[in-house]
Amino acid sequence: MIPRRARSLFRLLGIALLAAGLACAAAGLWIPVKAVMAQHLLDRAFTASLNTGHVVKPWSWADTWPVARVSVPRLGISVVVLAGDSGQALAFGPGHVNGTARPGEPGTAVFAAHRDTHFDFLDQLNHGDVIEVQRTDGVIAHYTVQRTAVVRWDRSGIDPDEAGQHLVLATCWPLHATTPGDQRYLVVAQATPR
């Protein structure tokens, strides 16, 4: 039997824990919600860029802007890619990693995104799948998935100046882990010959 005083203390503790739990869960849920909401804004900015030929920032103080739209027709997926790979950009959409080629140009273009938001579909991509990349100037590049790989973040083996046209989609590995780590999962694709 628990004494009355202790009981009310436990009860208070219980309420506090419940409240903290709800707050935590909300914060955890907020990351994917923000990722989805931002994509709507980004989609509009991307379309505006396409129509006007100007770069349009998704919101006035954004330090990044849409550079391309990546879609996988088989999976019905489409996401807008942002310039740069800063942590803030990645919260809103996949980032075009600094220093890598522009999609549709010779070299390797690298897009990176969070495994639990925009690039949660990478594990569904198979050899032979088609990836489309549309740039803000309207040019569309088609790529075919060649292979997948797991690498360390600082030993990716990706050469941005490689001969031919390549596309790499990168996210964190393992795909369903709960803490960030050193490993990255790569989907490597090559320009589809026309």
Place this chain on the structure above:
Amino acid sequence: MVTHRIVSLFASLLAFAATLAHAQTDMGALTVKSRDGSRVEAPLLATDIDVTVSGPVARTRVTQQFINPTDKWVEATYTFPLSDGAAVDTLKMVAGNRVIIGEIKERAAARQIYEQARTEGRRASLVEQQRPNVFTTDVANVGPGDTVVVQIELQEAVRISDGEYALRVPLVVAPRYTPAPLRQEFSAADVQQGWSTGEQWTATPVLDPRLDPPANPVALRVHLNAGFPLAEVKSHHHAIAVQTIDDTARDITFTPNDVNGVVAADRDFELTWRARSGATPTVGLFRERVGDADYLLAMIVPPSGAAPGPRLPRETILVVDTSGSMGGESIEQARASLLIALDGLKAGDRFNIIRFSDDMSQLFAQPVAVDAQSIATAQRFVNGLQAYGGTEMIPALRAALRDPDANQSGIVRQIVFLTDGAISNEQQMFELIGNARGRSRIFMVGIGSAPNSHLMTRAAELGRGTFTHIGSTAQVQQRMSELFAKLESPVVTGLAAKIEGLAVEFSPNPLPDLYRGEPVLLFAKAPQLHGSLSIQGSSGAQPWSAVLPLDQVREGQGIAKLWARRRIDGIEASAILGNIAPDESDRQILALALEHHLVSRLSSLVAVDHTPVRPANQRLTRADIPLNLPAGWDFDKVFGNRGMRDAISNDDGDDPVLLAAASNSVLLPRTGTLSQLTKLLGLMLGMSGFALIHITQRQQARS
């Protein structure tokens, strides 16, 4: 936190629509927004700078000619930089054929006098200090087609490093990033001055070099009287013509092919000179008698060749600013400097690299030992650095100052901080350094054509390190090597000075460490100087002392003003460190400034003509003189959306390509979030809470 994000996302939705609407407007040439929001043609400005160097001090006369090309009556505001530590003491205004001498007044009083004259239609000018190295001149009632000339004079000390004497004349104020949340350094008046309008870059209009030709031409002359036989005299960023007067004196002007000896105000002028070998002065003692007091300037030269004892292992934290203002040449200079810094590390040392813009990242979680692998990783990191975003310097500085092994002895901890200092929250930086510096020494490296020398000098002083300026890529190698020679060992530490039989207060106080090749300027005031100045410290484990007999003192000019200016800096520093109450420091600063006729944070110079010139029925228009963007800056990286189009198409153009070498593989960003973990944690907490409530309820029901 969560609600904050919801609000910010909602705000972004609204702002999105606004951005689309805004993108249509375009900026015309040389018109500026007046204070009431309408667009007006900008007043023109020409500047003439005349510097006379006498030994260790320089007297500068800046003549600003305000030309009104419009058919309206205009009030013009010009924001201009002066060297850090400059003592501004004279204002003259030439109106018609009269010269009006400005008076020093308390800041608010000066502004009131000026504003009254403005309303009454009289010509007036006001010189105010906005930051210790940024001033503004306001000129009221410049008639249509009229010209008003304003002349200010100032005193400064020459910088000496490695036997090289240097004069730096800043010619442009760089736009500065104001971090959010805003915290005001100065009075509320600053906000109206347009310094912190809530926009993240300060508000004076800045010309886009691609759209408008450079404005604000500057002519410059330097009369150099070194006081010793001269070897080479060199200008680092401008072409000059040097005329030899005699063995110790030269006259310097911009070369005639710079369009009539005139250049645009878009980069700092830097002149250095050396003594002919064997003629380097070893003692520098200068005195000026003003009123009933003697003012002393002493140059303390560190002992050369003194063995500083065994080299101690070091922990070096390299901090690099990768914000938008560092775009263009600056980031290249920063990369090159960092690579040289990495080369300078030795086995047995530890190091880390921190980069920041509006976020920050560290190369390693903790400082790591220097070895081939860690250096290779660091070099890759450095080569991948790119400039974008804002300048949130505080978190990076705080991370650099974190020193968990503070009690470990026998190790020297050094922070090398590379930045252009384009921020406006210097005060917060100083407070942080003052409070958290611990055993760390802070070495500031100013990058780019117009770094914020006030931030650099004061931060280095509070951090007991030095300030190195790198103004062009050509200077990187030499300046960084010199810095690393200094980093190897402070030659003399624990410096103290006294004059036997006199109670004298010295500035700076406490005295800094002496580094190789870097003399320290020491100021003192006494009723009557006599006897000798003795200086003591320790060099490694050895005591070191020097005695300078005061009968060898030479007469100098302007030393009293420099002393007063240095005292003001010292009082500001004490206030930062909390050694003196703000009221008391303000009172002391104002008293010093008024006594020595100096412009300061609390006092301004104002000159007013007697006769009204503007007819009462004519309106007066206000306008800021637009500023040039400092040379080498990238307009888009600073001001964003106006030219984003170009920023993208440059990607495949001639911009420096990152990770260009094929052997380097791409570094991948972090792509895991804590979303899952947070949700899981939330679930567990929630369930245990629910269980507890449930148990207690059952217990209650049973009893």
